[in-house]
Amino acid sequence: MIASFFSGAHAFFSSAIWTTIQLSFLAFLVLLWLVSVRWVRRDAKARSIDRGQVRLATFLGAVPPFFGPLLYLLFRPPHTLADLHERELETRAIEVHLGSLVLSCPECQTAVRAEFLVCPACAARLKDACTGCGQPLDNNWNVCPFCAKVAPGLELEGHEVTDTRANGRETR
Ligand SMILES: [Zn+2]
Ligand SMILES: [Zn+2]
Numbered sequence: 001m002i003a004s005f006f007s008g009a010h011a012f013f014s015s016a017i018w019t020t021i022q023l024s025f026l027a028f029l030v031l032l033w034l035v036s037v038r039w040v041r042r043d044a045k046a047r048s049i050d051r052g053q054v055r056l057a058t059f060l061g062a063v064p065p066f067f068g069p070l071l072y073l074l075f076r077p078p079h080t081l082a083d084l085h086e087r088e089l090e091t092r093a094i095e096v097h098l099g100s101l102v103l104s105c106p107e108c109q110t111a112v113r114a115e116f117l118v119c120p121a122c123a124a125r126l127k128d129a130c131t132g133c134g135q136p137l138d139n140n141w142n143v144c145p146f147c148a149k150v151a152p153g154l155e156l157e158g159h160e161v162t163d164t165r166a167n168g169r170e171t172r
Contacts, residue, residue: 036069037062047077 012018040061044054057076060068103112105119105126112119115136117127127136132149143150 033065036066040069040072043076046080049081
């Protein structure tokens with residue numbers, strides 16, 4: 001009875017079916033290993049443009065099998081290149097925004113302050129000074145906001161600065 005069982009088992013394990021199962025399992029492991037190496041290579045490429053680093057990461061992904069990718073996960077660069085690129089774009093957008101707030105001379109692009117009458121670099125006329133108080137006036141201002149004098153050279157006859165302070169007090 002026992003002898004027949006063993007001979008039966010022996011016949012099974014030495015059969016072609018068992019060999020096929022073993023080979024399939026081996027092939028499956030190899031495939032899994034190749035996929036894991038490929039994943040590490042891809043991930044490394046997304047995180048580094050350094051070919052040496054990508055090669056090293058791929059090697060680590062391959063050896064030791066299956067354990068290598070776990071090691072790689074511990075030591076890989078924290079940010080992908082896409083992340084870094086996005087951050088760079090954001091930084092540049094902020095710089096452009098700030099740049100538009102800084103005034104520059106229309107003639108020579110030198111940075112100038114809002115209160116400058118003349119460009120200190122090329123002497124281009126930037127603003128006119130108020131004839132009443134000498135404060136710099138923006139070109140689109142009709143009245144000096146500092147001394148309430150109507151800007152020179154403007155046809156604003158009959159224009160008067162209206163006093164809204166009394167009205168403001170009444171409504172309060
Ligand atoms: Zn200038
Ligand atoms: Zn003024």
